Amino acid sequence: MIGQALNRVDGPSKVVGRATYAYEHWEAGQPLYGFIVGATIGKGSIARIDTESAEQAPGVRMVMTHLNAPEQGARDESIPFEYWRAQPELTGPDIDHYGQPVALVVAATFEQARAAAGLVDVEYTGGRGRFDFAEQEDEVYIPKVVNAGLPTDTAVGDFDAGFDSAEVRVDQYYTTPYEFSQPMEPNACLAEPRDEDLFVYVSCQIVNAAQASVAATLGIDPERVHIVAPFVGGGFGSKLGIHSETILAALAATVLRRPVKVAMTRQQIFQLVGMRPTSSQRVRLGAGQDGRLAAIAHDVTMHTNPDVEYAEQTAATTRSLYAAPHRLTSHRLAPLDLPRGTDVRAPGEAPGMLAVESAMDELAHALVMDPVELRIRNEPTVDPERAVPYSDRHLVDCLREGARRFGWENRPATPASARDGRWLVGYGMSAAIRGHFQGPTTARVRLEADGTAVVQTDMTDIGTGTYTVLTQVAADGLGLPPERVRIDLGRSDLPTSWGSGGSWGATNSCTATHRACAALRAKLLDSACADARSPLHGLDPADAVFSDGDVSIAGATEALSEIVARGHPEGVEAEGQVRYMGDDPNYTDYSINTYGAHFAEVGVDVDTAEVRLRRMLGVFSVGRVFNSKTTRSQLIGGMIWGVGAALEEEAVVDSRSGAFVNRDFAGYLVPVHADIPDVDAVVLDSYDDKANPLGAKGVGELGICGSGASVANAVFNATGVRVRDFPITIEKLLPGLPPMDA
Template sequence: MMGKGISRTDGPLKVTGGAKYSYERRDSGEPVVGHIVGAAIGRGRITRLDTSGAERAPGVLLVMTHRNTPEQGRLDNDNPVSFTRARPVLSSDRVDYFGEPVAFVVARTLEQARAAAGLIHIEYAVEEGAYELASHQDRAYAPKTANIGLETRTALGDFERAFADAPVKLDQSYTTPHMFSMPMEPCATVARWDGEDLVLHASLQALAYSRTSIANTLGIPEERIHIDSAFVGGGFGTKLYVHCDSILAALAARQLGLPVKVALSRRQMFSLVGHRPESIQRVRLAAERDGRLTGLAHEVNMQSTSREEYCEQTATVTRSLYAAPNRFTNHRVTPLDLPVGEAVRGPGELPGLMAVESAMDELAHLLDMDPIELRIRNEPELDPERNVPLTGRRLVECMRVGAERFGWSRRPMRPGTLRDGRFLVGYGMAAAIRMHFQGPTRAIVRMERDGGVIVKSDMTDIGTGTYTILSQFVSESLDVPLERIQVMLARSDLPRSSGSGGSWGAANTSVALHRACEALKQKIARTGAPASSGAELAAVVAAHFPDGVEADGAIVGQWDDPNFTKFSAHTYGATFAEVGVDIDTGEVRLRRMLGVFAAGRILNPKLARSQLIGGMSWGVSAALHEAGYVDVRFGHFVNGDLGEYYVPVHADIPALDAVMLDDLDKDANPLGIKGVGELGICGSGAAVVNAVFNATGVRVRDFPITLDKLFPGLPTP
């Protein structure tokens, strides 16, 4: 059921510069430029604010502060859909986190705006802040829900009794740091007003949600807001939310009567855009001596804020992964004076699997058992907590296929025993699981009189290939050549989707599009003329529909779809890693990596493989590189730039291999399609962590694995 691995239809536009991103749009002439001034303290209030020098500076058109910013809607934490909440900016003299906007300068050029910003004099009354998770755990509390409304706590059986009685038990804590999604294109907006209507060219992932958020912030009807995000240079969750660039650009454009553009600097992306929150996780496993789990508990405490709660669904990865009759999962959040957390690629799965799959590897070592065998022995027949079928469950097949391809049988059972020159060599693996989501989505297909086809959806392409796969899908469904298909995306006047994010975009839009294509063919069939090919369809349209004909298709969200009650829907995978650790320096090098995945029907294996490899690279980064460090005196991220926030470069990532099983999960949806965008990140970090232990015998539980944590435990050369 694999589709064709064709290259991206938008590729030529991008390599020739023809694809215009938000900051480059000039639909209404050259915009003026805004620059954001961030707070220099972590908590307190503004006591003195002098903008006179900036207002007199060359080219300056406007200086906005809390003293002259128009009234905006208030942040409503009772709104369960965080993507649609109001996002007021410059609304008071309070400072809640370092870098929070305290002024906004608009000038003719960026250089003028930045120079004027330096002339603003601000004094603060500094208050004591809480910036460190570990030392403020006494503040932790149980949130009402985890992300997207999931339960924060689940319990089955009597875990505490099972753990106390178990002949083999593991009780360990793991920590994951603050992490940031840093797309190549920073958050950027060009805003203009056309009478009472706001027109935004903005870098956003989900236009319908963003439109509601902006309406709630500015206090204007949604139908007055027109968003265009034709090209988005990466999202990774960052652009699911409206940020201050869009709101400030809109406010200034209305006041000046001019188009205004704003782009966050790379440093501002570290404070003005949410991040994956730091977490402390406790995993407890109770097992028989044959490895069968009798109890499993996963408890998480993570950073949040007092002004807005964010609870990443970290412990949910444990709920459907392994069988155990006695179970307990729980989330708690600790409010700190830091930027609020937001979805970052693989929210919940990446940090959760770093802990759980490390713990499973530790248990296998305690039992002197192969880690794959341990996982297979705990393979559930039904969802362990919901007691419904696990649709498309091919995790064991992923592990077995991966083991054979990777050469897992060569893995040394005793850590630290395989050498290659001065390198200690180790093998590690981890399982992957990722929830399959479904959001309300509508799409329109139109066939013109000349046989050309137009596809319409407000779905965005965040670099994942949406333009391509939707063209492919319609081409196959209607038997129309690709070059005759025009895909119109990412405008808020087009049919509403749930956007791109959460690995839901391709599946949701394709199913809606399938229904639209079927409805279109039915309309044409009602003419009575035979039409079994694309050419015949075009001939019937030309004869009977002189103005063309269109049809739409839609799906409901998962909360309204009984299929999501009858089944537990996920995607699965297994990742294998080989590392070398320099015995003299402790330097860790990834030598090779393989991922085997079951993600339903694959529409375009070339694009899907790219997504999976990108996710696997991110997992390597989580294991060995990425961490945001907070100065606990002042509350700022001390490594808030790409010079010091380490991510892998080409030399760190060898040729990775991603294999997709030929799959079709019709219990997930009629087309059997699920998402792959985030699956590659799930478990890949833990595979590297486990490989480092196998190479060295040193178990690091505070991620990422850096030299200071690994080197002291290395064996003497």
């Protein structure tokens, strides 16, 4: 059952509308509606706020500002993971970024709340904001650690000496823009007070973090906060923590003693949810004429909010990717009065590999060497910075298989040498690597008297297929058909998980479920083999086989439902757990990653410089696969995201106000179906016994790692123009195009 292309078990519910998302819950009856009023300056303070007209508007029940908001808990920086910290709102007059909530208008209908929000009159005392990344070089500082607790800087050998003595050198800067997650479902929340408790229906990725954060903000017992999130319409990192719509809905519901719904508009999400920081990355590669790297350095400077520091681990994967005796990585932060940086799909790896894999292509061009061969020649035998073995590394296999399937031998050896009518044609490739993470997770599996299994964990499904893969693992673990397994997710009264994020969700929850099934099998066998009424009485449980709802030992068979009904008429259950990776010696003794290779073919219009993706292939090694269909879907989705990073995605800041100018999908471009004609993802057979007992590793974010670089490298191969300021747009590419008759 594990590995099969089982259709999504929640698919029918979604198609007919029975899958209920945060804003669609009506358990509380008729709610009130809140609408957020955002600041129209990027730095300064509120001098005066007049809510009288808004309060007198039709249907308005309350206008909450910093003048009447309840007291809230402060952010506790000692809590190691920020998503569990308090997230107070409307705590004072100071404005830290454009769009920051300055009021919440609550009314009987959404339309009334939105109309009244326009009547809130705010006067500001403006300060001089820092909005231009390029102007903040003098204020750059060194963070203590970067995201995921990784070291800020690393150094091995003597980089300067190794680089200076290298026969061939690449030393280039690459810049990446602000980028957003922007899932299909906007951030939304329904908060409902019930006596002393508060029920919060919210779109979030980590239920336990949402519970802790709401409780810490409101200053109440976490047991009194009940999070409900059975379906989440995408997250991509933007919903790992809760945001202002959740806190404001909870505050208003608590004050009014009425259920309150708050949803962000798409435009508000651009200003309130956080984004991938802009970055300037210097990559230096020194190699011999044979292509072997002697020195590699990756230095990153990115923006951060002055009050809420975020350092994306952009140089981290460079530490494990290629062999080189002399190495250097660093991260620096430039404070800007902009929304805080946050995790966006494949945080760190996505922008970092866009730079490093572009630089590797530049090195291959300087050496007149096949880019695939260059990477193979620099394959390490052990992790080059940690000096520990890899758990299961098949990067070279991905490179070779990808080259074979793609027809890499047909790549134009000379840039700008291949044409198809008006189109310049080019091939590009890149390697992919992403760390695999593990977090504390508990799952409970219960077998009812009728032989139906129920898996329970607060793990969320953000559209990635959690309901389906847990069904497969439980069905496999108990020998049941999938239709006899039910999955119960996304509530804070269920066993605690690390939620969905970082590509850890499926492996954590599936491993915990696998262990719970093993414990439950042991209970069932103990019960049956010790019961004189059972056909299995006195037989050796070590020989048991669970299949088709039965358990068999040495030719004797009994239905699971009979064992449960006789020995456990009210059902029987067991729990399985996964511990934090810092407490697991495998994650200390081995370098545990996922790998891949991307190949892309593009066409570039010789007159207009328009870039068209013609085809794309990714070959990946991710350990054991839970579901071949959902795995391929996840990888293709990541690859397409990489195409967007290379060619389209860019949020532009107004340097006068700190506002994002293109804060909608008319101006913030992402790939659509017409942009993606032919994309395929292939997964190699593998099993990583160091990652977990199932041998599986994270999938979702690997697809974006390096994929943008393969497109960028294909554009160079097509045109001979190297664009290092992403995304690659017409105005950057057109001036360097060869003439039509060249």
